[in-house]
Amino acid sequence: MKFSKRIDQLNEGIFAKLLEIKREKLARGEQVIDLSVGSPNIAPARHILDALCAAAADERNYTYAISDLPELLEAVSKWYKNRYGVDLDPKTEICSLMGSQEGFPLISMTVVDEGDLVLIPDPCYPIFADGPRMAGAKLYYMPQKRENGYIVNLKDIPEDIARLAKLMIVSYPNNPTTAVAPDEFYHELIAFAKEYDIIVLHDNAYSDLVFDNKRGGSFLAYPGAKDVGVEFNSLSKTYGIAGARIGFCVGNKEVVSRLKMLKSNLDYGMFIPIQKAAIAAITGDQSCVSRTREAYEIRRNILCDGFNSIGWHMKKPEATMFVWAPIPPKYEKSIDFAMDMLNRAGVMVTPGSAFGPSGEGHVRIALVQDIEDIKKAIEAVKRSGILD
Incomplete structure (x- = not known):
């Protein structure tokens, strides 16, 4: 079979790869807190x-x-x-x-x-x-x-x-x-x-x-x-x-x-x-928009304050449903840090390298989990020793 050169320029999406790893871990009974894909968990009004x-x-x-x-x-x-x-x-x-x-x-x-x-x-x-x-x-x-x-x-x-x-x-x-x-x-x-x-x-x-x-x-x-x-x-x-x-x-x-x-x-x-x-x-009634924004702002504060308190320093974002966080100094590649986060802490984030050449050195964290799961993620990272 012969295929187009166009498709050869594309790679399997990073989110598809992460999903495959997540499913494998869940099948083994491991806990995974997914902060990678920006898929909202706030229901429509x-x-x-x-x-x-x-x-x-x-x-x-x-x-x-x-x-x-x-x-x-x-x-x-x-x-x-x-x-x-x-x-x-x-x-x-x-x-x-x-x-x-x-x-x-x-x-x-x-x-x-x-x-x-x-x-x-x-x-x-x-x-x-x-x-x-x-x-x-x-x-x-x-x-x-x-x-x-x-x-x-x-x-x-x-x-x-x-x-x-x-x-x-x-x-x-x-x-x-x-x-x-x-x-x-x-x-x-x-x-x-x-x-x-x-x-x-x-x-x-x-x-x-x-x-x-x-x-x-x-x-x-x-x-x-x-x-x-x-x-x-x-x-x-x-x-x-x-x-x-x-x-x-x-x-x-x-x-x-x-x-x-x-x-x-x-x-x-x-x-x-x-x-x-x-x-x-x-x-229709636009109060749902305000409630959604407030929910993400609360999650932002809890996540950033929590990770900052355990030594992973990151700036609170002005907007979006994401946090753009630098990887710890001991890591050179964002994919290595992201995989350690997943394997040692059971927390999924997206390596910055997935977003282009200048994305290296960061990971993207999606504010798509409820407050309790965000707190669990912070505690899991702390226990893992990945920041030590």
Whole structure:
């Protein structure tokens, strides 16, 4: 059998590998506290579940959706206006995604041709790199350095690289570094994209998980943003419906129209009951969003305070559902530390090397377990002696 060179560029996802190890340990009766995958354990609010269940019980909703329901597009438009102060045309500036994950390869296919250059942050969530790779793009890594607050320094991008680039992917609040970008960054980003004719994709999955009484926003709220790009937004973390796969691409109508065209040739639209659940989520009582944010902030405080108290020093994140923690000095590689954590303490974290070259030296910890399990994880690490 002969296979494409495209698939040879990809590796089995780190989360699939970790899951396999986890299952083996559980089969042997060992305890595993999983702080690796960012899969929310906070259930959707009742009004979201009720909308999904009611729609799923209606036999008329099992036909092909073909495209987004008009009421879904209207709901997203109103949501962006109320939440972010951004005006969106429901007909031309909004396209649903079956989760943001699928959006990265699809938008890459609409923007880049084989051999085109895409700028991606480093470290970054793996699909930021793998999506463009699937479209045959070449990658240029934009370092997110600690000394710059883990914000991309656009001035460091060589001019010849900028002139070759066709697409740039950025994301703040950031996964995995948890950084939040200041207003100045977005103004510079838009000016940079205009100067070099680069399409910007901003992933905005964590704007409602910003802590310490601060409030997240949208890339599209900055003047000129819709001239140069689009934003992905997701209901997975904010509303606890990650498995339902609901996301949106919003912004520049030329980009959105081509994405819609591609999707019309690939799928028959999002399952109608899931569209109904999305409408209920973004138009219903939003107190569930505050409760979710508060839950993650409490978990953040307990986890960071606990690990700091036993000698694993880490900074509390400003946002997201993750902690970006340096590995202990005695370790050189994050994968070695992550495996020792799993084998000696029964605690799973994600090695920073999974997020790109600059991720080495850190691990990402997901705040996806209840308080009691977080406390158990801290105690297990302490007993293991891994920090000694």
